[in-house]
Every structure is written in C-alpha cells, then in structure tokens.
Amino acid sequence: MSTGSPSERRLRKELMSLITTPTPGIRLDSDSISKNINEWIVEIDAAKGSLYEGQTFQLKFKFNDRYPFDSPSVTFIGQEIPEHSHIYSNGHICLSILSDDWTPALSVQTVCLSILSMLSSATKKERPPDDLIYTKTCSKDPKRTKWMYHDDTV
Amino acid sequence: MDSEDEIGIDSGNSSDDEDYDFMQVDEIQRQSGNAQDPVEYPFEVLTTEEIVKHMLDCIAEVNNVVEIPATTTRILLNHFRWDKEKLMERYYDGDQEALFKAAHVINPYVKPKRESKTFRCSMMEDCDICFLKYQYTNMTGLQCGHRFCKSCWVEYLTTKIMEEGLCKSIACAAHGCDILVDDVTVMSLLTEPRVKTKYQQLITNSFVECNRLLRWCPSADCSYAVKVQYVDARPVTCKCGHVFCFECGEQWHDPVQCRLLRKWIKKCDDDSETSNWIAANTKECPKCNVTIEKDGGCNHMVCKNQHCKHDFCWVCLGSWEPHGSSWYNCNRYDEDEARAARDAQEKLRSSLARYLHYYNRYMNHMQSLKFEHKLYSSVKLKMEEMQQHNMSWIEVQFLKKAVDILCQCRQTLMCTYVFAYYLKKNNQSMIFEDNQKDLESATEKLSEYLERDITSENLADIKQKVQDKYRYCEKRRKVLLDHVHEGYDKDWWEYVE
Secondary structure, three states: OOOOOHHHHHHHHHHHHHHHOOOOOEEEOHHHHHHOOOEEEEEEEOOOOOOOOOOEEEEEEEOOOOOOOOOOEEEEEOOOOOOEOOEOOOOEEOOHHHOOOOOOOOOHHHHHHHHHHHHHOOOOOOOOOOHHHHHHHOOOOHHHOOOOOOOOOO | OHHHHOOOOOOOOOOOOHHHHHHHHHHHHHHHHHHHOOOOOOEEEEOHHHHHHHHHHHHHHHHHHOOOOHHHHHHHHHHOOOOHHHHHHHHHHOOHHHHHHHOOOOOOOOOOOOHHHHOOOOOEEEOOOOOOEEEHHHEEEOOOOOEEEHHHHHHHHHHHHHHOOOOOOOEOOOOOOOOEOOHHHHHHHOOOHHHHHHHHHHHHHHHHHHOOOEEEOOOOOOOOEEEEOOOOOOEEEOOOOOEEEOOOOOEOOOOOOHHHHHHHHHHHHHHHHHHHHHHHHEEEOOOOOOEEEOOOOOOEEEOOOOOOOOEEEOOOOOEOHHHHHHHHHOOOOOOHHHHHHHHHHHHHHHHHHHHHHHHHHHHHHHHHHHHHHHHHHHHHHHHHHHHOOOOOHHHHHHHHHHHHHHHHHHHHHHHHHHHHHHEOOOHHHHHHHHHHHHHHHHHHHHHHHHHOOOOOOOHHHHHHHHHHHHHHHHHHHHHHHHHHHHHHHHOOOOEOO
C-alpha cells in the first residue's frame, strides 16, 4: 500500500481513516476522489444548535505534492456558501490554520472540525465587511491571499 | 561669528614643496575628523566567520553564569534581542517559569514528561505526519513531548527554512505547540548541505538584525557587519569603503539628524511627484481647502466636497454669485473676498513652494554626487596623462583628493537642505545659510575646475587652483558642520514640523 509519492501515501492513509472510522457530520464524496486523489470534495453538516443547523455545505480540498508540509487549499463550493464573517461569497475562508498556522500534523479531518467549530461560534449570519472588494480583486487560489487575522473569537 | 573670519584666508598661500602639501592636507583632514567627533567612536568590521564566533562567545559568556544548555541559552538570548544583561536580570529577578514560557522553551530544570513513553521503547509509534508506524528510535521530538519520524522532521524543517525563511522561530510541528526548535536539533536532523548552509545564514542574519550593537553594511553585495560598543548616530566605515550612520543605516548624513532625515525621506517618497503635479494642475477650494483639478472649460466651479459645495470662480477664486452673466469681465476681480481667498491659496502654495525649493536643491546635489562618481574614472585618465607630462605619481594625486573632497562636500550640502527645510528662522539659522551658500559656491567652482580640460599648458596653473579650492572647500565644510554641532550643544536650533 505504500506506493506513490509521500503526499499520495499520506492522502491514502487519511482517506482510509475517513472511510473506516467516519466522524459524524463529515462525509467524503468518494466520486470526486476516484478521478484524482489530489482533489477531494467533503460534505459537512452544520452542528446542532448553531445558526446553520440543518444546512449541509461542500468543501473542496486541493493538495499539492508538498502536502502535508504545504497546506491544502480549502474553499466552500456549490450552491450554498455559509454566510459567515470569515467566509467570502466566493467560498474563500479566512482561517489561520489554512495558511500561517498550518502544521503538517493537521489533516482533512481536523481542518473540517475547525471549520465546523468556526461556523458554530457565529452569532450572526453576515459576510465579511470587505466581501465585495475582496471577491472582485482576489486570486482564484485562496493560498495566494495574504490573510490578516484580526478576530479569533468567531 | 568667527567662522566668517576664516573665509578666504587659505587662497594663494600654497607651498611649492609637494610633500609638505600632502602632509598638510592629511593634517587638515585629521583635525576636521577630530573636531567632528570629539570622543572617538570605536567600531569593528566583522566578517561572517567573526560574527558566528561573536555569537558563540555571547552564548558562552551567559552560560558561564547561568547553567542551562547552550541551545536554551541561544533561544533566550534571541528572545532578549541578544541583550545579555537584560537576560541575566530577568533570569535572576523574575519568575523563571514565566520567562521560559515567554521565550517558547521548556524549562530545562524540569524533567520532561516522557516517562510514560519510555516503557514503549520496544514498541512501534505512529508518526502524526506521514501516518506510518516507526520504531521508537526512529522517532524524535523536543522537550514538549510531541514526536514525529525523523524523515518528516527533516521535511518539515526544510520547508520552514527554504520556503518560509524562518530560523529562530521554527516551532514544534504539532498543532498549537509553540515550543521552538533549537539549533543543535536542527543541525543534527538536517542532512542536505544546501539547507544546512541556508539555516546557518539565517541564524547569523537574525543574530545581526536582533543585536542592537551590530548592523549589516547597507551597501549592495557587502557581507560585512559593523559592531559598536554603544549605539549612536556616528559615521562608521565598512571595509568595502561605504560610510554610513550606525544609528539609522543611511549614508552618513551630517549635519542633519537621523530623525529628520527619516522624516524627509518619507516625505520625498510620499509626495515629491504628486506635489509637482498638484502645483501645476490644481487649486484648493477657497472655502474648505479641498484640492480641485479643473477638468473642463467652465470656470464656474462647484466644490465636489459634499459638506462644502461652494460655488466659486476658478480665475479669481471669489464667490461665483456676483459673476452672474457678465462673468467675462470678472468685474468683481478686486473684491476683498476674492483677494482673501487668493491670499489663503497663496499661503498653501508657498508651503509647497518652500518644500520644492529644498527638495530641488537636495535632489540636485544627489544627482551631482552620482555624476561625481563617474568623475573618478575621467580623473584617473587625466592623472595618467599628466604623468606623461613630466609629473610624478605623487604629484598627480591631488586630483583624486580633489574628487574625494568634492564628493564629501556634495554629500554634506545635500543633507544641509534637509536640515534647512525643518529649521525655523533665527539669527543662527541665517549664519548657517551663509555658510551653506559659501560652501555651495566653492564646491561648484571646484566641480567646474575638475570637469574642465586639463592640458599640458595650464597644468601648473590648474593644479594650484584646484588645490587652493579644495582646501578652501574642506575648511568651509568643517566650519559649517562645527557651527551646526555647536548649535546642537547650545540649543540654537528650532524646528518647524
């Protein structure tokens, strides 16, 4: 089972553990992986009691061959992009562990859990104040944005 | 003012004995050096190897007193920006546990909480990065207890060093753990020479940048650093020849002080081009002073400032109302209101004009200084040519000396315009301006002599003139600087800021 590059090996391991010991509220779209192991689509169910209760969102993970030493690129895709003060309407997420605070000990599962917890701590459904200007001017790849983290309460 | 008396005493008394001349010039220079720096300012120029040695000496010195591992000492010293005294003080006076926590290291006196794991020696461990199982001996970690396999560590450190350029602030790879990786661990794990070299460069660089008493020579492609005993705004000369101010790292800028120079450079960066354009193309609204660009032919202006919306005439800046339909006569031209508006405008304009006045002169000397550097090569040719006209090598050195002095004078003059821009007018500032004027005209003459063709016919004559002039320039430069320094000591200078 240990063929392929180190990043593929690790991805396959993560895949296995997501399938064999699934975490409630986190589901893998296995169709997406059958084509390309470097792009995953993961569905997450918003937690009970949160503002988004009952809603399901789709996250797209893109990994490069430096993964896990380089962070994955993670964005919301699909019809519904959660309305949250750290999530832009184009699906980009302002979350420190996705760039500056990324460490190779994090994984798809821990990233999903962090995003779910970010959604749960929201007290108001709203877009970031600079949504309009950001979405007009940003790069397609959120990893190329120099994020400023001014608020770590939500 | 005694400086006035010195004008002109030097011309025409040069000696025929060339050797004596050189001595005299050196003497003047030494004296001027001494007068500028009443107390000697000791500094050393260090090579990369010497920097590393100095760093190790610092660590050893602290370790002589504080008995902690050298690796921990290095992290602590980094935390205190290599201020040994501060570290010792905090170490003995404060809460040591808090100190270690703030510096992101584990207290070396506390036994690591690894006992629970030791019994697993013979067992396999999971690496949380590659998700593979390893023997205990193939896993490693810091005092914090987070362990990863060695190949993942290498990959992790390589990424941090090569891609993020981090050295002193690489933390443990576990999420949320801020314990820093020490240099010995890094060096023992890394194998690739390329990465090791880069890491050492980064360590040296951060040592120099953190250390108040060290500064890299700012000159391009120079790898020396200058070490001083105390920080001061003094000139230091690198082995590469570059002279800079130790305090701010800018080219030596006597007589203006670092603070004003910085302010000036920022001002120039911010608005030199913009203000030129503004002066040529805009006026300010006479009511709210907002800057207005006229982009159409109509002279009836309505201020776009939502809180103002003032109607006025572009030509006379008076209120539009009385212009009515017969505006082309501008029959209200001399009305008091319009005059007041123009006066106000004039005032704003004049502050811009004042800035541009100093800016243009400053830039002009900077530009000339660049040209003078080219002069060195043309002067070298002239010197060779003169040696073919029965002059000895030593006899032609005066030309190089003249260019040296010319450059020094330009550099000083450039900075005097920054000083003058911020200077409030008083009796002393007028003396300063006289000194500046005198030095400037002498410098221009010297520059002219040097650019003029030197032929075999006028050789003796031109040599005399050049020597007289550069001695005069040198003397005037010293007078100007001494006067400003005296002003600093006696609090003559007041600033407009």
